[in-house]
Amino acid sequence: MEKQHTIKKSVSISGTGLHTGQSGTLTFHPAEINHGIKFRRVDLFGKPIVEALVKNVVDTSRGTTIAQNGVKVYTVEHIMAALRASNIDNVLIDLNCEEPPILDGSSRIVFDALKEAGYEEQDAERKCLKITKKIVYTHPKVGCELVVEPADKFSIDVKVDYKSGVLNVQEAHMTDISEFEKEFAMCRTFVFFQELEMLLAHNLIKGGDLSNAIVFIEKQVSEEDLKRVANLFHKESIAVHEGGILNNVTLYFENEPARHKLLDLIGDLTLLGMPIIGKVTAYKPGHFSNTEFVKLIVKKMGVAM
Numbered sequence: 001m002e003k004q005h006t007i008k009k010s011v012s013i014s015g016t017g018l019h020t021g022q023s024g025t026l027t028f029h030p031a032e033i034n035h036g037i038k039f040r041r042v043d044l045f046g047k048p049i050v051e052a053l054v055k056n057v058v059d060t061s062r063g064t065t066i067a068q069n070g071v072k073v074y075t076v077e078h079i080m081a082a083l084r085a086s087n088i089d090n091v092l093i094d095l096n097c098e099e100p101p102i103l104d105g106s107s108r109i110v111f112d113a114l115k116e117a118g119y120e121e122q123d124a125e126r127k128c129l130k131i132t133k134k135i136v137y138t139h140p141k142v143g144c145e146l147v148v149e150p151a152d153k154f155s156i157d158v159k160v161d162y163k164s165g166v167l168n169v170q171e172a173h174m175t176d177i178s179e180f181e182k183e184f185a186m187c188r189t190f191v192f193f194q195e196l197e198m199l200l201a202h203n204l205i206k207g208g209d210l211s212n213a214i215v216f217i218e219k220q221v222s223e224e225d226l227k228r229v230a231n232l233f234h235k236e237s238i239a240v241h242e243g244g245i246l247n248n249v250t251l252y253f254e255n256e257p258a259r260h261k262l263l264d265l266i267g268d269l270t271l272l273g274m275p276i277i278g279k280v281t282a283y284k285p286g287h288f289s290n291t292e293f294v295k296l297i298v299k300k301m302g303v304a305m
């Protein structure tokens with residue numbers, strides 16, 4: 001039998017939100033038994049709480065956004081993944097703006113901060129959801145499929161397919177959550193070069209500075225295009241690496257994008273409100289499908305929310 005866990009002491013992290021460009025601080029506080037994972041908007045009157053549960057998901061267009069009584073917290077998935085991988089059940093997360101800092105585009109900084117704070121075992125049994133039947137979610141338009149089957153422990157297999165010359169079929173596998181720290185925590189988000197200007201035009205990625213994302217370049221890009229994007233991000237110059245990625249970063253793993261998709265899926269699954277015990281297989285996962293999959297699990301397994 002596993003026990004519930006919180007952290008030993010409070011810990012803070014500051015940085016800039018990817019889409020809003022707001023600078024903000026996240027502070028993780030220890031919380032009591034059965035508290036769960038909750039955000040608290042300390043910049044707003046009355047310090048409203050937003051529970052990190054799938055029923056509160058309101059938008060999945062560029063990340064997973066949750067809201068309760070109209071109060072939003074954007075892009076929670078990398079934090080949720082770090083909490084799950086740290087086996088933390090109970091934590092209160094203060095945030096002084098709408099969007100948590102993107103940091104390096106991965107879960108590493110949050111994971112390390114929680115580890116530094118220390119894990120505290122609590123005197124209550126951890127509630128887990130043991131999957132008892134196969135559950136399948138498909139999204140025919142996207143061509144994605146997410147499956148969970150009964151198994152003795154939590155594992156994930158992910159396959160992505162972008163039909164792109166620089167990023168096509170990739171797989172990532174996690175057989176135990178203990179692999180997260182060394183194999184997945186540092187895997188960063190990614191974007192296609194052609195999306196960058198569109199995102200900027202839509203007033204998104206205001207906090208992107210080309211150091212917190214892998215940028216894939218599919219087609220030939222002219223010097224002018226590179227210069228223009230460099231200007232938008234206030235860089236002197238940018239160039240294309242071999243393998244079709246921008247020279248802003250070097251890959252940690254050849255399949256870092258698939259590993260990041262696995263990280264995102266762990267984060268979204270954590271919105272179930274308790275760890276899953278079962279084998280998850282995902283083909284072309286994304287935040288919309290991930291959160292719909294979690295809602296389906298809630299329904300099929302009769303989870304009280």
Ligand SMILES: [Zn+2]
Pocket residue numbers: 077078189260264
């Ligand atoms: Zn992500």
